[in-house]
Amino acid sequence: MVFKDLTPEEVLNLIEENNENMLMEYLEEQHPADIAELLEKIPDEKRLYIFNSLPPDKAVLVLEELDYDLRFYILNNLPYKYMTHLLKEMSADEITDFLGELPAEFSQKWLDLLEIREREDIRNLLKYEENTAGGLMTLEYVAFPFGYKIRDVLEKLPEMAPDAETIYYIYVTDKEKHLKGVVSLRDLILADPELTLEDVMLTDVKKVDVNMDQEDVARVFEKYGFLGLPVVDKENRLLGIITVDDVMDVLEEEATEDILKLAGTDSRTDIEGISPWYRAYRRLPWLLIALFGEIISGAVISGFSKALEAVVALSFFIPVLMDMGGNVGTQSSAVVVRGIATNRINVRELWENIIREGFIGLILGSICGIIAALIAYLWQGIPALGLVVGISMTLTLTVAAVLGTFVPLTLNKLGKDPAVSSGPFVTTTLDIISLTVYFSSASLFIGYILQS
Incomplete structure (x- = not known):
């Protein structure tokens, strides 16, 4: 069944009428961002009802679209096991940003719920300043070492794709993880399967330093129009990637900050x-x-x-x-x-x-x-x-x-x-x-x- 866009009041009516089947069908068709917008417009108790009606895989996507306060409210009111599951399924950069804003007691408590490897990844991300490339990057990227044939990469890619932030770019590194090249997904598919990554990769890789300010990162994206950029340290070791959706958040944040400053205040003075x-x-x-x-x-x-x-x-x-x-x-x-x-x-x-x-x-x-x-x-x-x-x-x-x-x-x-x-x-x-x-x-x- 194809639904028209329902108003928050119409969605609440479905709940009041106990029309669970229609509610589930409607939520299944909606984009996670639209569901997040819906949750912001309805009362708290109904928010939990709707969120709990979502399948876990979609609930994670909706959770990542919510602002800090609503995300905290929902997670804090979920059953312990389900909350733990959702936290583990969130992308590393989203968890890092979220935990970085939490009070210390909650941040440490929820960090301990993650697996040891995930926990270490989050701690590594938390050590970078919030407004730098390191604070924006995610560790969920696709990279292969020298020597891989195109055929082998294409075979492994489906296994890696679900956990990656994006698969549009495949990065090539040496044994010490120094960034050596990049291959677009398009070029990878069109290349001769018997060739190696070195044969098709671009060596002039546009990248950003881990300590670069987020505004400068946004300018690099604007200049080159990329969907993602690798983040490296001073030794050119690949540390993570930044995707264009993260940069859009930066642009909104910086624009809001500048507008508030133009009024003689700043972004820290107008938040709860x-x-x-x-x-x-x-x-x-x-x-x-x-x-x-x-x-x-x-x-x-x-x-x-x-x-x-x-x-x-x-x-x-x-x-x-x-x-x-x-x-x-x-x-x-x-x-x-x-x-x-x-x-x-x-x-x-x-x-x-x-x-x-x-x-x-x-x-x-x-x-x-x-x-x-x-x-x-x-x-x-x-x-x-x-x-x-x-x-x-x-x-x-x-x-x-x-x-x-x-x-x-x-x-x-x-x-x-x-x-x-x-x-x-x-x-x-x-x-x-x-x-x-x-x-x-x-x-x-x-x-x-x-x-x-």
């Missing part, structure tokens, strides 16, 4: 298990910068109070200037941070990047300035006011683009994370600049404005 005091501590410095910056902005307004009293219409355009400057500054900063992260911006060309983004700001400022000037003139009927608003908008947006580019590039040159610069710091600085530009321009034309 971190105290509110620590979250507040991480955010407070940037908010204090914003607080003192806005106090300075208030002082700027106070300094031009006479101009405001003389022409109340000047106050109408204060929020417009401040918000537009903040928007352009944040946009420029986001573009630069993203460019640095993806290596699309050469940080050594500091002034070239600033001039380019400043020119963009000038174009945006000129267009928005003309529109704002026309609106101010048509609304208030004061030509000089329109001129002040137009000039201020043009200068503010140009400066905003320059500042939004300069700050992250400069921080990056100083070895600081540029993602933390773009939130409160840039917008608050721009508030001060935009107000100063606006009221300075107004002071020059105040006589013309009053005459109108």
Whole structure:
């Protein structure tokens, strides 16, 4: 029977109606990722019911798709023997990531459930930093030593495939496990069975060092478009492989981290298990910068109070200037941070990047300035006011683009994370600049404005 996609409510109705046969048929047709998504949307007690309805081989795949909290909840509420079985069937890199996040007492307890060899493999993986190639890699790969004939490899491959993360690449090593070459599954199938691996392998193997940062690993995948990459140590010994699905997780993680940093926080401040005091501590410095910056902005307004009293219409355009400057500054900063992260911006060309983004700001400022000037003139009927608003908008947006580019590039040159610069710091600085530009321009034309 072919099912349409059922809503969580419809699945719950099957459970309430005790329609186990239809539920089993539906779950059998669903992809593990879809079942994992379903489990996240229904109550806890129903989650266990559905998970226990899955055959063990599919339950393992679903378990690997779940986030940390739900995975822990389900495993911790399963019968001991079944939990042990599922843990043993999970891929090495998934178990490593999961156990690495567990509290120490759970991590050691569940690690002891594994076979001795599996336990040692996990311990070896846990010794690598989480955000490195070693922390991403899995030990479940296909490799053969020199001398194997293609015929022998093809005979052994079906035995090895179920335990391997991927069989698209077959690696060739010497007796000391030094990486010597790689053969794609396609080339292996098409090759003469009597040839050896050395006859068909590629010796220019793209690989990553075990200590390479995960962002750099992601860039290698992006550059070459591979489905997997071998991980080696300094002596070029094959330690494991990284697959493209692991890199996709990295990209999502890094993007989330950068977005949080752009808001003046970081990824550690918005996850469960971190105290509110620590979250507040991480955010407070940037908010204090914003607080003192806005106090300075208030002082700027106070300094031009006479101009405001003389022409109340000047106050109408204060929020417009401040918000537009903040928007352009944040946009420029986001573009630069993203460019640095993806290596699309050469940080050594500091002034070239600033001039380019400043020119963009000038174009945006000129267009928005003309529109704002026309609106101010048509609304208030004061030509000089329109001129002040137009000039201020043009200068503010140009400066905003320059500042939004300069700050992250400069921080990056100083070895600081540029993602933390773009939130409160840039917008608050721009508030001060935009107000100063606006009221300075107004002071020059105040006589013309009053005459109108």
